[in-house]
Amino acid sequence: MGSTEGSSVPPDSCGLDYGQAGPTALRLALGAQLRRLREARGITRGAAGEVLEVSDSRIKGLESGRTACRPCEVTALLAFYGVDDDSERGTLLALAEQSNAPGWWQPYSDVVPAGLQAYLDLEHSADVIRSYEAQGIPDLLQTPDYARAVIRFGHRGIAADASEAEVERRVALRMKRQQILRRPNPPHVWAVIDESALRRTVGSTDTTLTQLEHLIDASEHPHITIQMVPFRADAVVGEDGPVTILRLPGGELPDVVCLEPPTGARYPCEPADIEHYRHIMNQLVIEADSPAVTRTALHQMLEDILSGASSP
Numbered sequence: 001m002g003s004t005e006g007s008s009v010p011p012d013s014c015g016l017d018y019g020q021a022g023p024t025a026l027r028l029a030l031g032a033q034l035r036r037l038r039e040a041r042g043i044t045r046g047a048a049g050e051v052l053e054v055s056d057s058r059i060k061g062l063e064s065g066r067t068a069c070r071p072c073e074v075t076a077l078l079a080f081y082g083v084d085d086d087s088e089r090g091t092l093l094a095l096a097e098q099s100n101a102p103g104w105w106q107p108y109s110d111v112v113p114a115g116l117q118a119y120l121d122l123e124h125s126a127d128v129i130r131s132y133e134a135q136g137i138p139d140l141l142q143t144p145d146y147a148r149a150v151i152r153f154g155h156r157g158i159a160a161d162a163s164e165a166e167v168e169r170r171v172a173l174r175m176k177r178q179q180i181l182r183r184p185n186p187p188h189v190w191a192v193i194d195e196s197a198l199r200r201t202v203g204s205t206d207t208t209l210t211q212l213e214h215l216i217d218a219s220e221h222p223h224i225t226i227q228m229v230p231f232r233a234d235a236v237v238g239e240d241g242p243v244t245i246l247r248l249p250g251g252e253l254p255d256v257v258c259l260e261p262p263t264g265a266r267y268p269c270e271p272a273d274i275e276h277y278r279h280i281m282n283q284l285v286i287e288a289d290s291p292a293v294t295r296t297a298l299h300q301m302l303e304d305i306l307s308g309a310s311s312p
Contacts, residue, residue: 022121026099028065028253033092034074035063037081051080064269071096108173111166115265119244119258124180126187128247132229132284134194135242136202137211139174140181141191141218141226146211147174149203181224190225192284198228199301212302219295227288228297245281 038048045056045063052058052073061067074096078089105112105120112120123129123140131138136150151170180186198215201208219226246256257277259266268274289297 022103022124023068023099023101024065024103024118024121025125025248025253026095027068028248030069030074030092030095030099031063031065032253033095034069034077037078037083038063041081043081048077048080051076066269068100069096070100105173105176108169108176111169111173113265118267119246119265120177122246122248122256122258123177125248126246127249128188128190129244130190130192130247130281131242131244132192132281133197133242136197136200137193137215138189138191138242140178140189141215141224142174143207143211143214144171144175145207146202147171149207181221186223188223188225190227190285192227192229192281192288194229195231195297198298205305209302209305212298212305216295216298216302219291219298225291226294226298227285227291228294229284229288230297233287243277243280245277 038045045059049056049059058067062069062073071093074092075089078092083089083092103117103121104124105117109117129140137146139147142150148167148171151167151174181189198212202211215226218224242260244258244260246258248256254269254271255274255278257268257274259268259277268277288294
């Protein structure tokens with residue numbers, strides 16, 4: 001990631017690689033550290049807020065990672081918490097600086113909806129990316145032509161009359177996101193896709209064929225799991241649209257749930273909500289065909305299309 005390359009900040013107990021993590025993930029890690037320090041000393045959010053002359057809700061925002069924390073605020077809080085270890089102070093201050101750096105996606109900011117900026121940071125930092133799609137192929141597994149077709153169609157609230165230049169910028173951004181799948185330590189992508197999405201012709205027959213071939217190839221990689229929810233299954237997610245659950249490294253930060261209805265992304269953050277969507281994802285995995293059966297089905301879909309195309 002361009003904004004944090006070369007960082008000398010070592011990983012902390014949250015297990016994040018600060019040289020690779022995006023600003024949003026760094027804010028989550030910093031907030032978790034500050035919360036642990038405060039709670040270990042029995043200090044209330046209200047008392048911490050008085051030091052910064054802000055409300056306790058502002059402290060809650062800092063500790064949850066929803067709000068950026070300036071280095072001067074970190075300095076004041078560490079002094080109040082009695083943290084005098086130079087190494088620990090230096091790590092947290094450097095983390096605060098990095099968490100305010102621009103995200104890797106900044107060159108594409110003109111085509112990134114505000115609600116997805118945090119998601120792009122977290123996707124870049126995640127160890128595990130679990131998703132369910134009922135209407136299409138997950139962004140990380142799309143071919144350029146498939147992505148171009150769904151973007152032109154106005155997929156997920158994108159204007160259907162977008163200029164060709166804007167369409168190509170969105171396609172380029174989507175392909176840039178997929179680079180995480182080719183890095184030395186890629187995240188595990190676990191995609192559960194509805195059969196209707198896999199059988200739907202998108203763009204042209206050639207586009208659909210190439211997309212199926214791409215999924216078959218992707219399914220052979222050990223860090224990519226693809227499962228199909230067949231027509232016979234009873235799995236229903238509801239009206240929230242695509243669901244993605246991101247797991248960050250280290251196991252100490254909570255999973256991040258992203259819902260993408262046509263009106264924009266939402267991030268349920270209450271523990272009960274996160275557990276609810278984790279349960280939904282687990283149920284989908286159980287009801288979906290296994291990766292091996294899914295791969296066989298993809299091959300059959302490919303053959304069916306080829307047979308139909310070759311018929312007189």
